[in-house]
Amino acid sequence: MVRNGLSAEAAAPVRAGENSGLEVHPKNIRVLLVDDHTMFRETLRLMLDNESDIDVVGELGDGAQIQETVARLMPDVIVMDVNMPNVNGIQATSSLLNRFPQVRVVALSGYGHRQFVMEMLDAGATAYVVKSSASKQLVHAICSAAQGRIYLCPEAASTLVEVSRRGSATTLGDHGKQKRLGRRETEVLRLLAQGKSSPQIGETLHISPSTVDVHRRNIMNKLELRTVAELTKYAIRSGLTDM
Numbered sequence: 001m002v003r004n005g006l007s008a009e010a011a012a013p014v015r016a017g018e019n020s021g022l023e024v025h026p027k028n029i030r031v032l033l034v035d036d037h038t039m040f041r042e043t044l045r046l047m048l049d050n051e052s053d054i055d056v057v058g059e060l061g062d063g064a065q066i067q068e069t070v071a072r073l074m075p076d077v078i079v080m081d082v083n084m085p086n087v088n089g090i091q092a093t094s095s096l097l098n099r100f101p102q103v104r105v106v107a108l109s110g111y112g113h114r115q116f117v118m119e120m121l122d123a124g125a126t127a128y129v130v131k132s133s134a135s136k137q138l139v140h141a142i143c144s145a146a147q148g149r150i151y152l153c154p155e156a157a158s159t160l161v162e163v164s165r166r167g168s169a170t171t172l173g174d175h176g177k178q179k180r181l182g183r184r185e186t187e188v189l190r191l192l193a194q195g196k197s198s199p200q201i202g203e204t205l206h207i208s209p210s211t212v213d214v215h216r217r218n219i220m221n222k223l224e225l226r227t228v229a230e231l232t233k234y235a236i237r238s239g240l241t242d243m
Contacts, residue, residue: 028053029146032075034060034092035108036084044079044134051139063092070100077142080125082109082116090116093123104145108134112155114162121160121229127151149195150232161236181222188215192228193235 031054035041041059048054057073060066062084070078078096082089093105106127107120117128126148127141133153144151152160181189184205191201198209198216205212216231225231 028055029077029142030055030057030073030075031142032056032058032060032069032073032078034063034066034078034084034089035081036061037081040131044138047135048139048142054139054142063087063089066092066096067099070096070103075103077104077106077145079106079108079138079142080120082107082111082120090119090123093120093125097124104148106138106141106145106151108138112153112159114159117156117159122227124227124229126228128156129153130155144195148197150228151195160233181219185215185219185222188212189219189231189235192216192219193232 031048033041033044033056035044038061041061045056045059048056057075058069060069063080064086066078066087080089080093084092089107089109093107096103097105104127105120105123105125106129107116107125108129108131109116109120110131112128112130120128126145127150129137129141129151130153133155137151137153141151141153187205188201191204196204198212201207201212202209219231220226223231223234225234
C-alpha cells in the first residue's frame with residue numbers, strides 16, 4: 001500500500017490476455033482520505049491498511065486542493081469529512097463531481113443531523129457514515145460506493161426516511177404532476193433505491209446493464225431528479241422501499 005504522503009506510484013496492472021504467466025487479480029480500491037484532523041486520518045489509514053483490497057493513495061487536510069489531488073492520484077473513492085475549514089465537504093463534493101463524475105464520495109461526519117445528511121447526498125455523495133461508527137462501517141461503505149451502491153449508516157438512513165416521509169421542503173416536493181413510470185422503470189427504481197448496481201439490476205431483471213442505465217436516465221428525466229439519492233427519497237415516499 002502507498003504510505004508516504006500523496007505518493008501515487010503503483011505497480012503496472014497485469015492485463016488479461018498478456019503472456020505474463022501471472023494470475024490476474026481484481027483491482028484494489030484506491031482511496032483518498034480528506035479530513036482536517038491529522039490523528040483521525042492516521043487512525044483511518046491504519047484501519048484501512050489492514051484491508052487487502054483497499055489502497056490508501058493519499059491524504060488531505062481540507063478540500064481546497066482536492067481537484068488537483070484527484071487529477072494526480074485518480075482515486076476510486078474519497079472519504080470526505082463534512083466539516084472542514086476553508087472548503088467544507090459539501091462544497092468540495094459538489095465541485096469535484098462536476099469535474100470527476102466517476103469518483104465516489106463517502107461522507108464522514110461527527111453528526112447524523114438532517115442538514116448534513118441531506119446536503120451531502122444532494123451534493124452527490126454515495127455513502128454517509130458517522131465517525132462514531134467508522135470502525136465498523138467505513139470499509140463496507142467504501143466497498144459499496146466503489147460498486148456504485150448507496151450505503152447509509154443507521155443514523156443517516158433514519159434521517160432520510162424521516163425527511164422523506166414528512167415531505168420536507170428540503171426533499172423532492174410534489175411529484176403528482178410527473179409523468180407516470182412504466183412497469184420496468186418502477187422495477188429499476190425500486191432496485192436502485194435498494195443500492196443495487198446496474199449489473200446487479202440487469203441480472204435480477206434479465207436485461208443488460210446498458211439497458212438499466214437507459215431506464216435510469218428516463219426515470220430521472222420523467223421525475224426531474226438529478227441524483228440517485230433523490231431517486232431513493234422518491235422511492236421511499238412512493239412506498240417502493242422502506243430502506
